[in-house]
Amino acid sequence: MYPIRNTTMSNIELNDKKIQILEVAEKLFSEKGFEGTSIRDISKHAKINIAMVSYYFGSKERLLEALILYKTSDLKLQLENLLQENLEPVEKVNKLIEIYVNGICLNKGIYRVLHFELNTKKREKSMIAFTELKKGNLKSVERIITQGQEKGVFRKDIIIPLITPTIIGTFFHFHMNKSFFEELLDLKTEEMFNNYIKTSLTKHIQQTIKALLVYEN
Amino acid sequence: MYPIRNTTMSNIELNDKKIQILEVAEKLFSEKGFEGTSIRDISKHAKINIAMVSYYFGSKERLLEALILYKTSDLKLQLENLLQENLEPVEKVNKLIEIYVNGICLNKGIYRVLHFELNTKKREKSMIAFTELKKGNLKSVERIITQGQEKGVFRKDIIIPLITPTIIGTFFHFHMNKSFFEELLDLKTEEMFNNYIKTSLTKHIQQTIKALLVYEN
């Protein structure tokens, strides 16, 4: 009767309209936050009936859950592929950082919401899915770094779980203070800003992590 | 009629009740976000009349502005003091990181809100005050690092504006994913979590920044 009644949401069926809603939701959530975005807003921008959101996703909360799954599946895949590649440790870490920055940059909206909203409220359900993703990501990072340690390239006294915060945190903080850095670095267009991320910022993060992993204190 | 009509808010007068409101607002904003916190919530927790917020601060929006000014003045002062101190470059950077982590940790609520809310909406007014703070901070960082470069301790090809994102970003990302790291690192109490920040996380950031500043690629 209702299109969505599967609680696992793993095999969610996404038709065009659902995707349209999800895309709009991501945009608006990232612009105005979860609470700041009303179902009315979403329905207006997606040009669908206001009842469709509840109809398709059950509730605003469940829309967020669906959005998480919809947007995080790709990153997971890319990381798994990276693990299989045959690269030098430093190269592998550099590529890991690229994947993170690109992946998050593409979905910057959802990740911003995720980090803020999920930790802020008791969105347990949504959080579980996200926590699983983070665990998976951490495992990938762990494996890559351990490989480098085994090859004697990386230092052995690294606290691996703190690597991700540095990678993502640096990117996030930069992105969160977008207009500040736009002015500071004279990045006049959206394109220039994104380009700066893909070149200078990515390189900065790669340098930082390499220095941390390689050089003795 | 209304006590506050000065838009600059620079010379805001803070009586006990205002401070009480600000403290409660910080707590609730950080817990539930700006949109997620209602004036009713604030007035209830602060045990004041619901009309007081609008009466004292003009609007919910202006309450946020006031909160920013109220909470960011201390950090600014500490950084200026640090500049005067006579320390080795690495030591100075380490202390800078300590100041950041401690300062933000103390006011974690407001900073989280700031970063999320301010970039998310068009809260221009509030943003200006915050941008000024960031510019000031950046200047302090710039000076410290330049000093180190002049002394030949730090590399010269550093993009200084990207240092702060790494320092603050790492801390933020860790803090934003509090419950994830609590579980991962087996930090059972609030105290253990905060203690981990003050020791291991701070040390990690210090190591990271030192490696970045000191070692050649």
Added chain:
Amino acid sequence: MYPIRNTTMSNIELNDKKIQILEVAEKLFSEKGFEGTSIRDISKHAKINIAMVSYYFGSKERLLEALILYKTSDLKLQLENLLQENLEPVEKVNKLIEIYVNGICLNKGIYRVLHFELNTKKREKSMIAFTELKKGNLKSVERIITQGQEKGVFRKDIIIPLITPTIIGTFFHFHMNKSFFEELLDLKTEEMFNNYIKTSLTKHIQQTIKALLVYEN
């Protein structure tokens, strides 16, 4: 296109699914009232598509009409049979009461809804069918009592239309305050409650009516 378009509803055709819907509707209407029951509820409990109710009965309102006809036909028949029986006046009245109490008790759900909902709103259509039933019932009662009066057993100054309110009203009031009387009379199970109705309450009503009909004031 739609199977039902006859407004009289006298020759409504009831297939299995329709009956299933009617039974579920009775249950839910009696539990939660007409307004309090949604078509979604009905369709869920009857395990049919949500559109089926409108499809089969035209509207929620017309479903109620159909329910009335479906549930009131039996009582009418029983009363007509009673008229033919050869019994002493008092015995006949007692049996009349038994028929009423049993008949209504069986369909307690629908009768409760009927009495409340029909008088409450302008459900004209549904009401006409119910009014006809009541008129028929009154005629039966009239005949029985007149017979008793002719035989000199019953008083002649009886206002016959007020007999039914006493019979049904007593039963109804008892049933409507079910939980109150369950506690008061220590009727722990559904069975005990129903049994009390069939014995003590029925006897009480019979005594009452007999006293009214037989004894001079």
Added chain:
Amino acid sequence: MYPIRNTTMSNIELNDKKIQILEVAEKLFSEKGFEGTSIRDISKHAKINIAMVSYYFGSKERLLEALILYKTSDLKLQLENLLQENLEPVEKVNKLIEIYVNGICLNKGIYRVLHFELNTKKREKSMIAFTELKKGNLKSVERIITQGQEKGVFRKDIIIPLITPTIIGTFFHFHMNKSFFEELLDLKTEEMFNNYIKTSLTKHIQQTIKALLVYEN
């Protein structure tokens, strides 16, 4: 902050607007049921803002609770006064019936809602208040009948708790089928209908109860 926060509701303060809301609510609840009446309806008829109902009473549910208390307090008082009066048993019972019929007739709206809604849903809170009223009433009836039994006027094999259902039930059933009896008894105006209740129906109930209490079977 909120005008109503006392959960006991015993000392509810009723200003003019609250009373206005309660009166309108009673009218509409009785006409269209609890579920069938929207807060918008109430606010429109009472010519107040839609938010006032929630503001004054907290919720629609709590409005019903308040309505019960507001409307049932008078009946309770009258019954207690009756107990003190020095009357013959039969006279006392007759007066009891008068009080019931008049009291309920005046507040017919609320009583109809009470009987239907309260037993229909899980309105526990509201129900408790109503159950207490019923218990009190029963006690009054008990005392009056016991007095009559002690004076040797009333039979001793009466099931007292079943007296009230007969009194109130008869009245209720008559009132619930208002339009049926209006047509049947040719009661063309509201006044005629009410007059019939106050004379013929009341007398019928008095006769019935007297017959039940006095004459041996």
Added chain:
DNA sequence: AATGAATGAGTGTTCATTCAT
């Protein structure tokens, strides 16, 4: 003959803010 998809209208409630006092 039957139903999944879709919808506009409506629900109770909460919101930030205003204003008379």
Added chain:
DNA sequence: CATGAATGAACACTCATTCAT
């Protein structure tokens, strides 16, 4: 100076019903 009362707008969500298939 401070606040209780009040409000219109907006909220997420559910409703009965329609309609293309």
